[in-house]
Amino acid sequence: MSEREKIVRAVGIITIAMVAARILGYAREALLYALFGQNRITDAYNAAFSIPDFIYMILIGGALSSAFIPVFGSYISKGEKDEAWRTASILINLVVILMVAAIALGMLFTPQLVNLLVAGFKAGDKGLTIYLTRIMFFQTFFMGLSGVTAGILNAYKHFSAPAWGSVLYNLSIVIIGWLLGPRIGIVAFAIGVVVGAVLNFAVQLPALLRLGVRYRPLLDLSDPGIRQIGALVFPVLIGLSVSQLNLFVSQNLVSWLPSGQLGALKIAQRIMQLPIGIFAAAIGTAIFPTLTEQSARHELGQFRRTFSLGLRTINFLTIPCVAGLIALGLPVIRLFFEMMNFTADSTAATSAALFYYSFGIVGYSGSMVLNRVYYALQDTKTPVAVGIGTVFLNIALNVWLVKPMGHTGLALAYSLVGIVNMLILLFLLKAKLGHIDGRKISVSAAGSAVASLVTGGAAYLVVNQLEGLLGTAAKTAQMISVGGAVAAGVLVYFLLASLLHLEEFQLALELIKKKIGLKKRLGSLQ
16 A cells, blocks of 8 residues: 555544544534523633643643654654653653643642633632633543553554544533533533543553553653653743633633623634644644654655645645635524524624634644644744744734624634744745745645635525525524535535646545545546
Protein backbone atom coordinates (compact mmCIF):
# COMPACT_ATOMS: atom_id res chain seq x y z
CA MET A 1 0.00 0.00 0.00
CA SER A 2 1.46 3.38 -1.05
CA GLU A 3 1.89 6.29 1.36
CA ARG A 4 -0.94 8.15 -0.38
CA GLU A 5 -3.29 5.18 0.03
CA LYS A 6 -2.38 4.94 3.72
CA ILE A 7 -3.23 8.61 4.18
CA VAL A 8 -6.56 8.24 2.38
CA ARG A 9 -7.43 5.15 4.43
CA ALA A 10 -6.52 6.92 7.66
CA VAL A 11 -8.56 9.97 6.67
CA GLY A 12 -11.52 7.69 5.94
CA ILE A 13 -11.36 6.01 9.35
CA ILE A 14 -10.92 9.26 11.23
CA THR A 15 -13.65 11.01 9.22
CA ILE A 16 -16.23 8.29 9.89
CA ALA A 17 -15.48 8.35 13.62
CA MET A 18 -15.51 12.14 13.70
CA VAL A 19 -18.83 12.29 11.86
CA ALA A 20 -20.29 9.90 14.45
CA ALA A 21 -18.79 11.98 17.27
CA ARG A 22 -20.17 15.19 15.78
CA ILE A 23 -23.64 13.70 15.40
CA LEU A 24 -23.56 12.70 19.06
CA GLY A 25 -22.15 16.13 19.87
CA TYR A 26 -25.21 17.65 18.24
CA ALA A 27 -27.47 15.31 20.24
CA ARG A 28 -25.63 16.41 23.40
CA GLU A 29 -26.14 20.12 22.66
CA ALA A 30 -29.74 19.73 21.48
CA LEU A 31 -30.67 17.75 24.59
CA LEU A 32 -28.92 20.25 26.87
CA TYR A 33 -30.74 23.29 25.48
CA ALA A 34 -34.05 21.51 25.05
CA LEU A 35 -34.03 20.61 28.74
CA PHE A 36 -32.67 23.88 30.15
CA GLY A 37 -32.88 26.55 27.42
CA GLN A 38 -30.41 29.33 26.61
CA ASN A 39 -30.00 31.04 29.97
CA ARG A 40 -27.61 31.42 32.89
CA ILE A 41 -27.89 27.72 33.77
CA THR A 42 -26.40 26.65 30.46
CA ASP A 43 -24.09 29.67 30.49
CA ALA A 44 -22.68 28.39 33.79
CA TYR A 45 -22.23 24.90 32.34
CA ASN A 46 -20.33 26.27 29.33
CA ALA A 47 -18.17 28.54 31.51
CA ALA A 48 -17.30 25.61 33.79
CA PHE A 49 -15.17 24.05 31.04
CA SER A 50 -12.80 27.01 30.86
CA ILE A 51 -10.36 26.30 33.71
CA PRO A 52 -10.18 22.48 33.30
CA ASP A 53 -9.69 22.94 29.54
CA PHE A 54 -6.93 25.46 30.22
CA ILE A 55 -5.04 22.93 32.34
CA TYR A 56 -5.46 20.25 29.68
CA MET A 57 -4.29 22.50 26.83
CA ILE A 58 -1.24 23.76 28.71
CA LEU A 59 -0.05 20.35 29.96
CA ILE A 60 -1.24 18.03 27.19
CA GLY A 61 -2.60 19.72 24.08
CA GLY A 62 0.41 21.87 23.32
CA ALA A 63 3.06 19.33 24.30
CA LEU A 64 1.55 16.52 22.24
CA SER A 65 0.71 18.40 19.07
CA SER A 66 3.92 20.41 18.89
CA ALA A 67 6.62 18.33 20.51
CA PHE A 68 5.89 14.80 21.71
CA ILE A 69 4.55 13.30 18.48
CA PRO A 70 7.40 14.66 16.30
CA VAL A 71 10.06 13.50 18.78
CA PHE A 72 8.45 10.11 19.47
CA GLY A 73 7.67 9.61 15.78
CA SER A 74 11.23 10.50 14.82
CA TYR A 75 12.58 7.80 17.16
CA ILE A 76 10.12 5.23 15.73
CA SER A 77 10.93 6.10 12.10
CA LYS A 78 14.63 5.54 12.82
CA GLY A 79 13.96 2.21 14.57
CA GLU A 80 14.99 3.49 18.01
CA LYS A 81 12.03 2.04 19.92
CA ASP A 82 13.78 1.76 23.29
CA GLU A 83 14.64 5.46 23.24
CA ALA A 84 11.10 6.31 22.09
CA TRP A 85 9.43 4.42 24.94
CA ARG A 86 11.89 5.73 27.51
CA THR A 87 10.97 9.28 26.52
CA ALA A 88 7.25 8.40 26.50
CA SER A 89 7.46 6.84 29.97
CA ILE A 90 9.17 9.88 31.46
CA LEU A 91 6.65 12.20 29.82
CA ILE A 92 3.69 10.19 31.13
CA ASN A 93 5.03 10.31 34.67
CA LEU A 94 5.79 14.01 34.42
CA VAL A 95 2.34 14.79 33.03
CA VAL A 96 0.60 12.85 35.80
CA ILE A 97 2.51 14.73 38.50
CA LEU A 98 1.87 18.12 36.91
CA MET A 99 -1.81 17.38 36.29
CA VAL A 100 -2.44 16.31 39.87
CA ALA A 101 -0.72 19.46 41.18
CA ALA A 102 -2.56 21.76 38.74
CA ILE A 103 -5.95 20.19 39.42
CA ALA A 104 -5.41 20.46 43.18
CA LEU A 105 -4.57 24.16 42.88
CA GLY A 106 -7.50 24.68 40.53
CA MET A 107 -9.91 23.06 42.96
CA LEU A 108 -8.58 25.21 45.79
CA PHE A 109 -8.83 28.52 43.94
CA THR A 110 -11.94 27.83 41.85
CA PRO A 111 -14.03 30.66 43.41
CA GLN A 112 -11.39 33.29 42.67
CA LEU A 113 -10.83 32.04 39.11
CA VAL A 114 -14.55 31.88 38.32
CA ASN A 115 -15.02 35.40 39.67
CA LEU A 116 -12.46 36.63 37.14
CA LEU A 117 -13.91 34.62 34.27
CA VAL A 118 -17.59 35.54 34.63
CA ALA A 119 -17.51 38.77 36.57
CA GLY A 120 -20.86 39.77 35.10
CA PHE A 121 -22.72 36.77 36.58
CA LYS A 122 -24.84 37.17 39.69
CA ALA A 123 -23.75 35.43 42.91
CA GLY A 124 -26.03 32.40 42.44
CA ASP A 125 -24.86 31.87 38.87
CA LYS A 126 -21.23 32.11 39.98
CA GLY A 127 -21.90 29.51 42.67
CA LEU A 128 -23.30 27.08 40.09
CA THR A 129 -20.29 27.70 37.84
CA ILE A 130 -17.91 26.96 40.73
CA TYR A 131 -19.68 23.69 41.55
CA LEU A 132 -19.71 22.50 37.94
CA THR A 133 -16.07 23.52 37.43
CA ARG A 134 -14.93 21.37 40.33
CA ILE A 135 -16.73 18.37 38.84
CA MET A 136 -15.15 19.04 35.44
CA PHE A 137 -11.66 18.84 36.94
CA PHE A 138 -11.99 15.06 37.17
CA GLN A 139 -12.35 14.82 33.39
CA THR A 140 -9.09 16.74 32.95
CA PHE A 141 -7.03 13.94 34.48
CA PHE A 142 -8.42 11.22 32.20
CA MET A 143 -8.39 13.45 29.13
CA GLY A 144 -4.73 14.09 29.89
CA LEU A 145 -3.95 10.37 29.98
CA SER A 146 -5.93 9.72 26.80
CA GLY A 147 -4.07 12.58 25.13
CA VAL A 148 -0.74 10.88 25.74
CA THR A 149 -1.97 7.46 24.61
CA ALA A 150 -3.53 9.00 21.49
CA GLY A 151 -0.20 10.65 20.69
CA ILE A 152 1.61 7.31 20.92
CA LEU A 153 -0.99 5.54 18.78
CA ASN A 154 -0.98 8.28 16.14
CA ALA A 155 2.83 8.11 15.93
CA TYR A 156 2.37 4.42 15.06
CA LYS A 157 -0.29 5.52 12.53
CA HIS A 158 -3.03 3.84 14.53
CA PHE A 159 -5.96 6.26 14.37
CA SER A 160 -9.14 4.28 14.97
CA ALA A 161 -9.05 3.84 18.78
CA PRO A 162 -8.41 7.54 19.57
CA ALA A 163 -11.04 8.56 17.01
CA TRP A 164 -13.70 6.26 18.48
CA GLY A 165 -12.85 7.47 21.97
CA SER A 166 -14.46 10.80 21.15
CA VAL A 167 -17.60 8.92 20.08
CA LEU A 168 -17.85 7.25 23.49
CA TYR A 169 -17.19 10.59 25.18
CA ASN A 170 -20.21 12.26 23.58
CA LEU A 171 -22.36 9.15 23.88
CA SER A 172 -21.81 9.07 27.64
CA ILE A 173 -22.88 12.70 28.03
CA VAL A 174 -26.03 12.12 25.97
CA ILE A 175 -27.09 8.99 27.86
CA ILE A 176 -26.37 10.29 31.36
CA GLY A 177 -27.82 13.73 30.57
CA TRP A 178 -30.99 12.16 29.18
CA LEU A 179 -31.43 9.76 32.08
CA LEU A 180 -30.47 12.03 34.99
CA GLY A 181 -30.97 15.55 33.62
CA PRO A 182 -34.69 15.76 34.49
CA ARG A 183 -33.90 14.50 38.02
CA ILE A 184 -30.73 16.26 39.14
CA GLY A 185 -30.51 19.11 36.64
CA ILE A 186 -27.46 20.39 34.80
CA VAL A 187 -25.13 18.43 37.11
CA ALA A 188 -26.05 15.30 35.12
CA PHE A 189 -24.24 16.67 32.08
CA ALA A 190 -21.13 17.41 34.16
CA ILE A 191 -21.15 13.82 35.43
CA GLY A 192 -21.55 12.61 31.85
CA VAL A 193 -18.46 14.58 30.87
CA VAL A 194 -16.38 12.81 33.53
CA VAL A 195 -17.66 9.33 32.59
CA GLY A 196 -17.03 10.10 28.92
CA ALA A 197 -13.44 11.10 29.66
CA VAL A 198 -12.84 7.81 31.48
CA LEU A 199 -14.21 5.80 28.54
CA ASN A 200 -12.22 7.88 26.05
CA PHE A 201 -9.04 6.76 27.82
CA ALA A 202 -10.14 3.16 28.42
CA VAL A 203 -11.00 2.44 24.78
CA GLN A 204 -7.40 3.20 23.74
CA LEU A 205 -5.76 0.78 26.15
CA PRO A 206 -6.31 -2.45 24.12
CA ALA A 207 -4.73 -0.92 21.02
CA LEU A 208 -1.85 0.40 23.10
CA LEU A 209 -1.25 -3.02 24.66
CA ARG A 210 -1.17 -4.64 21.22
CA LEU A 211 1.72 -2.36 20.28
CA GLY A 212 3.75 -3.81 23.13
CA VAL A 213 3.86 -1.13 25.81
CA ARG A 214 7.32 -0.56 27.24
CA TYR A 215 6.36 1.75 30.08
CA ARG A 216 8.90 2.31 32.86
CA PRO A 217 8.53 4.29 36.11
CA LEU A 218 11.23 6.82 35.22
CA LEU A 219 11.55 10.54 35.86
CA ASP A 220 14.79 11.62 34.18
CA LEU A 221 14.61 15.24 33.03
CA SER A 222 18.06 14.92 31.41
CA ASP A 223 16.77 12.38 28.87
CA PRO A 224 17.62 13.69 25.35
CA GLY A 225 14.06 13.17 24.12
CA ILE A 226 12.57 15.03 27.09
CA ARG A 227 15.05 17.88 26.67
CA GLN A 228 14.12 18.06 22.98
CA ILE A 229 10.42 18.11 23.84
CA GLY A 230 11.08 20.81 26.44
CA ALA A 231 12.90 22.99 23.92
CA LEU A 232 10.08 22.57 21.39
CA VAL A 233 7.19 22.97 23.79
CA PHE A 234 8.33 26.02 25.77
CA PRO A 235 7.35 28.58 23.11
CA VAL A 236 4.09 26.70 22.55
CA LEU A 237 3.22 27.01 26.24
CA ILE A 238 3.73 30.75 26.01
CA GLY A 239 1.48 30.90 22.97
CA LEU A 240 -1.20 28.75 24.59
CA SER A 241 -1.12 30.88 27.72
CA VAL A 242 -1.70 34.02 25.67
CA SER A 243 -4.42 32.24 23.67
CA GLN A 244 -6.19 31.24 26.87
CA LEU A 245 -5.94 34.86 28.04
CA ASN A 246 -7.89 35.74 24.92
CA LEU A 247 -10.53 33.13 25.77
CA PHE A 248 -10.82 34.45 29.31
CA VAL A 249 -11.22 38.03 28.07
CA SER A 250 -13.98 36.92 25.69
CA GLN A 251 -15.68 34.98 28.47
CA ASN A 252 -15.57 38.00 30.74
CA LEU A 253 -17.08 40.24 28.05
CA VAL A 254 -19.90 37.76 27.34
CA SER A 255 -20.76 37.49 31.03
CA TRP A 256 -21.92 41.12 30.95
CA LEU A 257 -24.26 40.50 28.00
CA PRO A 258 -27.86 39.27 28.42
CA SER A 259 -28.28 35.69 29.62
CA GLY A 260 -28.11 33.08 26.93
CA GLN A 261 -25.62 34.96 24.72
CA LEU A 262 -22.78 32.69 25.83
CA GLY A 263 -24.91 29.70 24.85
CA ALA A 264 -25.65 31.27 21.45
CA LEU A 265 -21.94 31.76 20.81
CA LYS A 266 -21.08 28.23 21.96
CA ILE A 267 -23.66 26.58 19.71
CA ALA A 268 -22.73 28.73 16.71
CA GLN A 269 -19.02 28.09 17.22
CA ARG A 270 -19.56 24.35 17.53
CA ILE A 271 -21.54 24.31 14.30
CA MET A 272 -18.78 26.33 12.65
CA GLN A 273 -16.25 23.83 14.04
CA LEU A 274 -18.03 20.88 12.39
CA PRO A 275 -16.29 21.09 9.00
CA ILE A 276 -13.02 21.92 10.78
CA GLY A 277 -13.35 18.89 13.05
CA ILE A 278 -14.54 16.54 10.33
CA PHE A 279 -12.31 17.53 7.40
CA ALA A 280 -9.36 19.59 8.63
CA ALA A 281 -8.71 17.54 11.77
CA ALA A 282 -9.02 14.24 9.89
CA ILE A 283 -6.68 15.26 7.08
CA GLY A 284 -4.27 17.06 9.40
CA THR A 285 -4.07 14.08 11.77
CA ALA A 286 -3.58 11.64 8.91
CA ILE A 287 -0.78 13.54 7.15
CA PHE A 288 1.08 14.58 10.31
CA PRO A 289 3.04 11.32 10.84
CA THR A 290 3.94 11.30 7.15
CA LEU A 291 5.12 14.91 7.30
CA THR A 292 7.16 14.08 10.41
CA GLU A 293 8.86 11.12 8.69
CA GLN A 294 9.54 13.07 5.49
CA SER A 295 11.01 15.93 7.51
CA ALA A 296 13.20 13.54 9.54
CA ARG A 297 14.50 12.01 6.29
CA HIS A 298 14.97 15.49 4.73
CA GLU A 299 12.65 14.62 1.83
CA LEU A 300 11.53 18.21 1.28
CA GLY A 301 10.10 17.57 -2.18
CA GLN A 302 7.76 14.90 -0.86
CA PHE A 303 7.11 17.07 2.20
CA ARG A 304 5.90 19.96 0.02
CA ARG A 305 3.67 17.68 -2.05
CA THR A 306 2.08 16.13 1.05
CA PHE A 307 1.42 19.55 2.58
CA SER A 308 0.09 20.98 -0.69
CA LEU A 309 -2.28 18.07 -1.25
CA GLY A 310 -3.54 18.28 2.33
CA LEU A 311 -4.19 22.04 2.22
CA ARG A 312 -5.83 21.92 -1.22
CA THR A 313 -8.11 19.10 -0.16
CA ILE A 314 -9.12 20.95 3.01
CA ASN A 315 -9.92 24.08 0.99
CA PHE A 316 -11.95 22.02 -1.46
CA LEU A 317 -14.04 20.56 1.36
CA THR A 318 -14.39 23.58 3.66
CA ILE A 319 -14.93 26.55 1.32
CA PRO A 320 -18.38 25.27 0.27
CA CYS A 321 -19.20 24.79 3.97
CA VAL A 322 -18.76 28.54 4.43
CA ALA A 323 -21.24 29.25 1.66
CA GLY A 324 -23.63 26.60 2.95
CA LEU A 325 -23.72 27.85 6.53
CA ILE A 326 -24.20 31.45 5.42
CA ALA A 327 -27.10 30.41 3.18
CA LEU A 328 -28.73 27.90 5.53
CA GLY A 329 -27.65 28.93 9.04
CA LEU A 330 -31.04 30.01 10.38
CA PRO A 331 -33.05 27.11 8.86
CA VAL A 332 -30.45 24.61 10.15
CA ILE A 333 -30.54 25.95 13.70
CA ARG A 334 -34.34 26.08 13.65
CA LEU A 335 -34.48 22.46 12.49
CA PHE A 336 -31.96 20.97 14.91
CA PHE A 337 -32.32 23.09 18.03
CA GLU A 338 -35.63 24.95 18.18
CA MET A 339 -37.68 22.75 20.52
CA MET A 340 -38.96 22.78 24.09
CA ASN A 341 -36.97 25.47 25.97
CA PHE A 342 -34.96 26.56 22.92
CA THR A 343 -37.11 29.37 21.52
CA ALA A 344 -37.31 31.34 18.27
CA ASP A 345 -35.36 34.15 19.97
CA SER A 346 -32.61 31.64 20.76
CA THR A 347 -32.58 30.60 17.09
CA ALA A 348 -32.23 34.21 15.94
CA ALA A 349 -29.37 34.96 18.36
CA THR A 350 -27.51 31.76 17.44
CA SER A 351 -27.93 32.14 13.67
CA ALA A 352 -26.66 35.74 13.84
CA ALA A 353 -23.48 34.52 15.56
CA LEU A 354 -23.13 31.63 13.09
CA PHE A 355 -23.23 34.03 10.14
CA TYR A 356 -20.09 35.78 11.34
CA TYR A 357 -18.37 32.63 12.59
CA SER A 358 -18.74 30.96 9.18
CA PHE A 359 -16.17 33.22 7.53
CA GLY A 360 -13.45 31.80 9.78
CA ILE A 361 -13.82 28.16 8.73
CA VAL A 362 -11.21 28.28 5.98
CA GLY A 363 -8.75 30.23 8.14
CA TYR A 364 -8.87 27.86 11.10
CA SER A 365 -8.88 24.77 8.87
CA GLY A 366 -5.79 25.96 7.04
CA SER A 367 -4.07 26.97 10.28
CA MET A 368 -4.68 23.51 11.71
CA VAL A 369 -2.68 21.92 8.90
CA LEU A 370 -0.05 24.67 8.80
CA ASN A 371 0.65 24.30 12.51
CA ARG A 372 1.31 20.60 11.97
CA VAL A 373 3.61 21.43 9.07
CA TYR A 374 5.73 23.65 11.31
CA TYR A 375 5.66 21.08 14.12
CA ALA A 376 6.79 18.36 11.72
CA LEU A 377 9.72 20.63 10.86
CA GLN A 378 10.29 20.91 14.64
CA ASP A 379 9.68 24.64 14.42
CA THR A 380 7.34 25.62 17.23
CA LYS A 381 8.49 29.22 17.54
CA THR A 382 6.97 30.48 14.30
CA PRO A 383 3.34 29.35 14.83
CA VAL A 384 3.54 30.42 18.46
CA ALA A 385 4.83 33.89 17.59
CA VAL A 386 2.10 34.27 14.97
CA GLY A 387 -0.48 32.96 17.41
CA ILE A 388 0.55 35.43 20.09
CA GLY A 389 0.27 38.32 17.66
CA THR A 390 -3.17 37.29 16.44
CA VAL A 391 -4.39 36.67 19.98
CA PHE A 392 -3.68 40.27 20.91
CA LEU A 393 -5.40 41.28 17.68
CA ASN A 394 -8.40 39.21 18.75
CA ILE A 395 -8.56 40.84 22.18
CA ALA A 396 -8.44 44.30 20.58
CA LEU A 397 -11.16 43.38 18.08
CA ASN A 398 -13.31 41.84 20.82
CA VAL A 399 -13.21 44.98 22.94
CA TRP A 400 -13.79 47.16 19.88
CA LEU A 401 -16.66 45.18 18.32
CA VAL A 402 -18.60 43.91 21.35
CA LYS A 403 -20.15 47.29 22.15
CA PRO A 404 -21.66 48.07 18.72
CA MET A 405 -22.37 44.45 17.70
CA GLY A 406 -22.87 42.54 20.96
CA HIS A 407 -22.18 38.82 20.80
CA THR A 408 -21.93 38.88 16.98
CA GLY A 409 -18.93 41.21 17.28
CA LEU A 410 -17.07 38.50 19.19
CA ALA A 411 -17.89 36.01 16.42
CA LEU A 412 -16.66 38.38 13.71
CA ALA A 413 -13.42 39.06 15.60
CA TYR A 414 -12.80 35.33 15.94
CA SER A 415 -13.21 34.76 12.20
CA LEU A 416 -11.02 37.67 11.13
CA VAL A 417 -8.22 36.47 13.38
CA GLY A 418 -8.37 32.93 11.94
CA ILE A 419 -7.98 34.23 8.39
CA VAL A 420 -5.09 36.55 9.34
CA ASN A 421 -3.35 33.73 11.22
CA MET A 422 -3.50 31.38 8.23
CA LEU A 423 -2.23 33.97 5.75
CA ILE A 424 0.75 34.91 7.92
CA LEU A 425 1.66 31.24 8.44
CA LEU A 426 1.53 30.64 4.69
CA PHE A 427 3.71 33.65 3.95
CA LEU A 428 6.35 32.61 6.50
CA LEU A 429 6.30 28.98 5.33
CA LYS A 430 7.05 30.11 1.80
CA ALA A 431 10.03 32.08 3.12
CA LYS A 432 11.17 28.98 5.05
CA LEU A 433 10.82 26.37 2.29
CA GLY A 434 11.50 28.50 -0.76
CA HIS A 435 8.24 27.53 -2.47
CA ILE A 436 5.06 25.83 -1.27
CA ASP A 437 3.24 24.98 -4.50
CA GLY A 438 1.50 28.32 -4.05
CA ARG A 439 0.17 28.65 -7.60
CA LYS A 440 -1.59 25.31 -7.44
CA ILE A 441 -3.00 26.09 -3.98
CA SER A 442 -4.27 29.50 -5.13
CA VAL A 443 -5.86 28.19 -8.33
CA SER A 444 -7.53 25.37 -6.42
CA ALA A 445 -8.88 27.74 -3.75
CA ALA A 446 -10.17 30.16 -6.40
CA GLY A 447 -11.95 27.36 -8.24
CA SER A 448 -13.53 26.12 -5.02
CA ALA A 449 -14.61 29.67 -4.13
CA VAL A 450 -16.31 30.22 -7.50
CA ALA A 451 -18.12 26.90 -7.26
CA SER A 452 -19.09 27.65 -3.65
CA LEU A 453 -20.68 31.01 -4.50
CA VAL A 454 -22.97 29.31 -6.99
CA THR A 455 -23.58 26.51 -4.50
CA GLY A 456 -24.59 28.90 -1.71
CA GLY A 457 -26.93 30.77 -4.03
CA ALA A 458 -28.58 27.55 -5.17
CA ALA A 459 -29.05 26.33 -1.60
CA TYR A 460 -30.55 29.67 -0.52
CA LEU A 461 -33.04 29.71 -3.40
CA VAL A 462 -34.09 26.11 -2.79
CA VAL A 463 -34.65 26.50 0.97
CA ASN A 464 -36.68 29.67 0.46
CA GLN A 465 -38.85 28.08 -2.21
CA LEU A 466 -39.50 24.98 -0.10
CA GLU A 467 -40.23 27.00 3.05
CA GLY A 468 -42.67 29.11 1.05
CA LEU A 469 -44.49 25.98 -0.07
CA LEU A 470 -44.34 23.91 3.13
CA GLY A 471 -44.03 26.52 5.89
CA THR A 472 -41.73 26.21 8.90
CA ALA A 473 -44.12 25.12 11.67
CA ALA A 474 -43.55 21.35 11.41
CA LYS A 475 -40.24 19.58 11.84
CA THR A 476 -40.99 17.44 8.81
CA ALA A 477 -41.37 20.53 6.64
CA GLN A 478 -38.16 22.01 8.05
CA MET A 479 -36.31 18.76 7.37
CA ILE A 480 -37.51 18.61 3.77
CA SER A 481 -36.54 22.24 3.17
CA VAL A 482 -33.07 21.96 4.66
CA GLY A 483 -32.45 18.50 3.20
CA GLY A 484 -33.50 19.62 -0.25
CA ALA A 485 -31.28 22.69 -0.07
CA VAL A 486 -28.27 20.69 1.12
CA ALA A 487 -28.77 18.07 -1.59
CA ALA A 488 -29.05 20.78 -4.25
CA GLY A 489 -25.94 22.51 -2.94
CA VAL A 490 -23.84 19.32 -2.87
CA LEU A 491 -24.99 18.36 -6.37
CA VAL A 492 -24.21 21.80 -7.79
CA TYR A 493 -20.81 21.97 -6.08
CA PHE A 494 -19.56 18.59 -7.23
CA LEU A 495 -20.91 19.20 -10.73
CA LEU A 496 -19.04 22.50 -10.94
CA ALA A 497 -15.91 20.94 -9.39
CA SER A 498 -15.99 18.30 -12.10
CA LEU A 499 -16.50 20.88 -14.86
CA LEU A 500 -13.66 23.04 -13.47
CA HIS A 501 -11.42 19.94 -13.28
CA LEU A 502 -10.46 20.57 -9.66
CA GLU A 503 -7.86 17.93 -8.79
CA GLU A 504 -9.08 17.63 -5.20
CA PHE A 505 -12.41 16.37 -6.53
CA GLN A 506 -10.62 13.15 -7.45
CA LEU A 507 -9.30 12.70 -3.90
CA ALA A 508 -12.80 13.35 -2.50
CA LEU A 509 -14.11 10.58 -4.75
CA GLU A 510 -11.39 8.26 -3.48
CA LEU A 511 -12.40 9.01 0.11
CA ILE A 512 -16.00 8.12 -0.73
CA LYS A 513 -14.90 4.91 -2.39
CA LYS A 514 -12.82 3.95 0.63
CA LYS A 515 -15.76 4.49 2.94
CA ILE A 516 -18.01 2.16 0.96
CA GLY A 517 -15.31 -0.49 0.71
CA LEU A 518 -13.99 -0.05 -2.82
CA LYS A 519 -10.28 -0.81 -3.11
CA LYS A 520 -9.39 0.95 -6.34
CA ARG A 521 -5.87 2.32 -6.23
CA LEU A 522 -5.27 6.05 -6.32
CA GLY A 523 -3.99 7.52 -9.53
CA SER A 524 -1.56 10.37 -9.63
CA LEU A 525 -3.17 13.61 -8.46
CA GLN A 526 -0.14 15.80 -8.78
